[in-house]
Amino acid sequence: MKFKRFTGSSLIEVMLAAAVVSVAVIGGISYRYYSSLDGRRANIHATTARVALMLCESWGGTNGSLTYDPVTHLDSDSLTITADDGPAAPADFTTLSSHKLIVSNITCYATLSFKDVDTGLRALNVRVAWQRRDQSDKDLSDMDSVFELNSYVCW
Amino acid sequence: MPKQRFNLKTGLTTIELMVAFAVGIMIFAGVTVLLVDSQRGWNRMYSRLYSDVVTDSFIVRKTFDSIVRKSASAYSSIDDEGSWLEVCYYADEFSVVPDLYARFYESDGDLNIEYGTLDPKQTTSVQTICSNVVNCVFKKVGTSAQMILTTEEDSQQITTITSAVMHN
Numbered sequence: 141m142k143f144k145r146f147t148g149s150s151l152i153e154v155m156l157a158a159a160v161v162s163v164a165v166i167g168g169i170s171y172r173y174y175s176s177l178d179g180r181r182a183n184i185h186a187t188t189a190r191v192a193l194m195l196c197e198s199w200g201g202t203n204g205s206l207t208y209d210p211v212t213h214l215d216s217d218s219l220t221i222t223a224d225d226g227p228a229a230p231a232d233f234t235t236l237s238s239h240k241l242i243v244s245n246i247t248c249y250a251t252l253s254f255k256d257v258d259t260g261l262r263a264l265n266v267r268v269a270w271q272r273r274d275q276s277d278k279d280l281s282d283m284d285s286v287f288e289l290n291s292y293v294c295w
Numbered sequence: 296m297p298k299q300r301f302n303l304k305t306g307l308t309t310i311e312l313m314v315a316f317a318v319g320i321m322i323f324a325g326v327t328v329l330l331v332d333s334q335r336g337w338n339r340m341y342s343r344l345y346s347d348v349v350t351d352s353f354i355v356r357k358t359f360d361s362i363v364r365k366s367a368s369a370y371s372s373i374d375d376e377g378s379w380l381e382v383c384y385y386a387d388e389f390s391v392v393p394d395l396y397a398r399f400y401e402s403d404g405d406l407n408i409e410y411g412t413l414d415p416k417q418t419t420s421v422q423t424i425c426s427n428v429v430n431c432v433f434k435k436v437g438t439s440a441q442m443i444l445t446t447e448e449d450s451q452q453i454t455t456i457t458s459a460v461m462h463n
Contacts, residue, residue: 176336190456216377218454
C-alpha cells in the first residue's frame with residue numbers, strides 16, 4: 141500500500157515567494173529613499189530660487205547699477221556671500237560679478253550679468269548653479285543644475 | 296499475515312516549530328522596524344512641510360512682500376545695523392502723500408510689525424507674525440528691501456530669504 145503525501149512547499153514555490161517578498165521590500169525601500177531625496181532636492185531648488193530672486197531684485201533696486209556688489213549689500217550671518225567663480229553668463233551678456241553663496245548649509249554659485257538692449261533699457265541676468273544630490277560645500281565643477289532669472293530696468 | 300505498519304507523521308517536529316518560530320520572529324521584527332521607521336519618516340516629512348517654522352516662514356514672506364511692494368521707497372528708512380525696517384505707504388487712492396507706516400522689527404524672539412499713521416505719528420497696532428526667531432536682519436539696496444530671517448523650533452532651523460522692490 142503506497143501513501144504519496146505532499147507536505148510543505150516545493151523549492152520553486154519557496155523561491156517564488158522569496159522573489160515576491162524581495163520585490164516588495166526593494167520597492168518599499170526605493171519609494172522611501174526617492175521620496176526623501178526628492179524632498180531634499182525640492183528644498184535646495186526652492187532655496188536657490190529665492191537666492192536668485194533676491195539677487196535679481198536687489199540689483200534691480202539699484203536700476204542695474206554697474207557698481208552693485210552683493211557682498212557689500214547682502215552678506216550676513218545667515219547668508220554668506222563671497223567673490224568666487226560662477227556659472228557662465230548667457231551669450232551677449234557682460235558679466236558683472238560671480239559669487240559663492242551659503243545659506244542653510246546649501247552652497248550655490250551665482251553669476252550676475254547684463255546687456256544694454258536699448259538706450260536706457262538694461263537686461264539683468266542672474267544665474268545660480270546648484271547641486272541636486274548633495275548640498276554640502278562643493279566646488280563649482282560639482283554643480284549640476286542652473287536656475288536663471290531675467291529682469292529689465294530703466295536707467 | 297504480517298502486521299501492516301503505518302508510519303504517518305502528523306503534526307510538526309520540534310525543529311520545524313523552532314525554525315517556523317525563528318522565521319516568524321524575523322518577519323515580525325522586520326515589519327515592526329519598517330512600520331516604526333515609516334512613521335518616523337512620515338513625521339519628519341510632515342514637519343518639514345507643515346511645522347510652525349515652515350508655515351511662519353510662508354506667512355512672513357507673504358506679509359513682507361505685500362507691505363513692501365506697496366510702499367514708497369523715498370519714505371522708507373532702515374537701521375544702520377539692519378535690526379528694523381520702516382516703510383510708508385498710501386492709505387487709499389485719494390492720498391497724495393504716504394500717510395501710513397509699517398515697521399518690521401525683532402523683539403524677544405518675535406518678529407513684529409508695528410502699524411500706524413504718519414501725521415500725527417501714532418501707533419495703531421502691533422502684530423506678531425512670527426515666533427522662534429534666532430536671527431533677523433533687514434537690508435535696503437536702492438529701491439528694494441530684503442529680509443533674512445532664521446527661525447528654529449525643535450531642532451528644525453529655517454532661513455527665510457525674501458526681497459521686494461518698492462515703487463518711487
